[in-house]
Amino acid sequence: MAGVAGVVICLGVALATPALAEAGEAPGTVTNVVELTGRFRVDGAATAQRLTYWSRGPRGPMQSTGAIYVPPGPPPPGGWPIVAYAHGTTGIADQCAFTTEPRVYYLDSLYPELLRAGYAVVISDYVGLGTPGTHPYLDGPSQARSVIDGVRAARAVAPELGTRWAVFGQSQGAQAALFTAHLGPADAPELQLRGAAATGPPSNLDLLIPLAGPWIPRLPLEKTPAYVAMLLAGLRASAPELDVDGYLTPTGQEALRVVETECITEANARLADVAIGEMLAKPLDDPALWAAAKAMMRIPTDGYTIPLFVGQGLTDMEVPPPLTAKLVAELSLSGTDLETHVYPGDHLGAARAALPDAVAFLHRVLAPA
Template sequence: MLRVTGLVAGLVAAALVVTSATVAHAVPADPGVVVGSPLTDPALGVEGASQVLVFTYRTAGADGLSTAQVLVPEGTAPDGGWPIVAWAHGTVGMADTDAPTRSGVVYDLYRTLFSDWLGRGFMIVATDYAGLGTPGVHPYLNADVAARNVVDSVRAARELVPGTSERWVAAGQSQGGHAALATALRAESLAPELDYRGTFASGAPTNLDRLVGLAGPDFPDLRLDGLTLYMAYIASGLRESRPDLDVNGYLTPAGRELVDAADTTPLAEFKPMANRMPVSDLFGRPLAGTPLPQAVTEYLGVPATGFEQPLMLVQGLADQTVPPALSLWFAADLTLAGEQFALRLPSGGHTEGLGQSVSEAGAFLERVLR
C-alpha cells in the first residue's frame, strides 16, 4: 500500500475520464423502516450471514423512498453491538429491476467482500439508492442524495436490528465509491447521534465533473468502457434534479431519446443502446461556457477537503472505466489540501483492482471500527 501524506503534488495534468424480494412501497408517515422481512432467496444470501432482511425506508431523492438490505453476522453480537459497514454498490443500471434487492448480488466479488466483512463481525447495510427499485427517477451520482441514502439506510437498519453499534463506516465501489466519499463529507452533520469512523472507496469517479464539462459534439472518442452510458445516466439524473437547466436543450434528438430511456430500460438492454452512440452524438452543442459545467460540479462533484475520519482509496492501474489519472489527480488535490489518506494501486481493472484489495480493505475496516 502507498500511504500518501504530503507528497503527491504535481501529479496529473490529464482529464481523461470515467467516468427481489417484493417490498411494499407505501409512503411512510415517519422516518425509518417501513417494511422489514426475513428473506430466504439464495440470490440475496451470502455465506456468513445469519439473516438477510430487505426493507424500504424514507430518505432523500426520487419520491423519498429507497430499498435496502441488511446482512447480520452469525453468532452473538459483541458488547456494544454489531459495527456497521454501509455498502454503496457500483453501477447496476437505473431501472427498478436492476436494484440489488431485486436482482441479487451482482458480482461474485461483492459476495467475497461481504463474507469477509461478516466473518469479521460487521453488519452490512446495502442501499439500492432512491429511485432504484422505488418510484421516481434514480438521481445517478447526485452526491448529496447518495450520501443521504447511505446515512438513512444505517439509521433505518438500526431500527430494524436490535443490538447494533453506533460505530459505522461507508464503503463503496465505482458509483458506490463516489457515494462513500460523498457520505464521508456529510456523515457527522447528517447523523451526529452515530459514530462515523471512516471511508473505503474503490474505483470512485472523482473529478468526473471536469470531464463532463468538456462534452459536446466535438468530444473525442476516448475508447473508455461505458462512457456514453454514464453520460446519459448523469444527464437523466441532472435533468430530474434540476429542471430549471433545460438539459434537453443540450441534447441531440437521438441523445434525448437515449436519456429518456435511461431510467426505465434495464442495464442489459440499455448498455448496447448506449455503446452504439459516441458521446459526440449525445450532445447538440458544447457544454463549455454554459451553466451546465457548474451545475454538474454542484450535482456530483467531490471536493478534496473535509475528510475528518480515516480514508482509504483503491484504484486499479488497468481500469478502463475510471482511468487512474482521475484518481491520481484527486490524490494530488487531497495532498495539497493537507488531507491524510491511504492509496492502494493494484494492477487490475475496475473491479479486478478491488478484488486484489479484499484483505487490505478488511484490515482497514478492522482498524477503524474496533
C-alpha cells in the same frame, strides 16, 4: 461504475437545505421489512432482511430500499459494528435496484468476508432505484444520504447493531462513500462514522462538462455513452429548469430513453457505438449546468475528520487513473488521513484485489476505542 418485495439539485439551495420531511418521512424511517430467502441468503448471516425506508433526494424526501445482514451469535459490547456497502453502477431503471437480483460476487464473497470479520452489512439501493422518482445518478450528496439513512433504518429494525460504522464502496459507490465520509459526521451525530474505503471512485468528471459538445468522438473508454446518458437523465428529472432536452439530438433523446428503461449491461450494449458528440446538439457550457454538475459530482478534497482508503486500478478504462491521481493529490495536500493503494487490474479486477487491504483498513478504523 458498476425479485423481492417491495440532478440533480435545485442549485445550491435544495442541496444545502433539503425539504423538510412530513410526519412519517423522517430520514431512516422504515416503511416495510421482508425476510430475504433463497439465493439472497448469505453464508454466515444469522438474519437477512430487505428494507424500504425514507431518505433524502436532491429536492426533498424520497424512498430507498436496502438490505441488512447480521452475523450470528451474541453481539459484542456496544452492538455489532456496521459496514455500509455502497454499490457500483447498476443503471437508473427501477428493475436495476442492487438488492433485487442475486449478485454472485457479493453474496458469495464480499458479504461473507465482512460477516466473518464481525461486521453487520447494510446495503442501500439509493433513492429512486426501485422506488418512486428517477434515481439521480452520481449525485454524491443524495447517494451519501441514502447510505446514512440506510444505517439509521437498519438500526431501527435490528437493535443488536451498534453505533460504530464505516462505509465501503466501489465505483459509483466509491463516490458515495467519499461523500458519506464528508457529510456523515455532522449529518448523523448520533452515529460514530469511523472511516471510508473507496475503490475506483469517479472524480473530477465535472471538469469535463463545459468541454463537452457535438465534436466529441467515440472515446477509448468503457460504458461512457451509457454513463453520460444516465447523468443527463438524472439532471433532466431532478433539475427541469436546466432544460436538458434542449441540449440533446434525437440520438441523445433515444439514449436517455434506453438508460431509463434498461440496466447498465443492456444499455451499454445498445449505446456502445454511439459517440457522446452524437448525443449533443450544442455544448454543455451553460454556467448553470456546470454549477449543477459540480455540486452533484465534485468529491470534496478537504474537511474530512475521519480516515479514508482509496484504491485504483492501473488499467481501469471506466475510471481513468489520472483522474483518481488528481483526487489523491488534492486529498493529500489538504492533510486528509489517507491510505492509497494502486493495483494492476481494471475497474472490477482492482476492486477485488483491494478487498484484503480494505478489510484491514476497516479493522483498523472500527476497532473499539
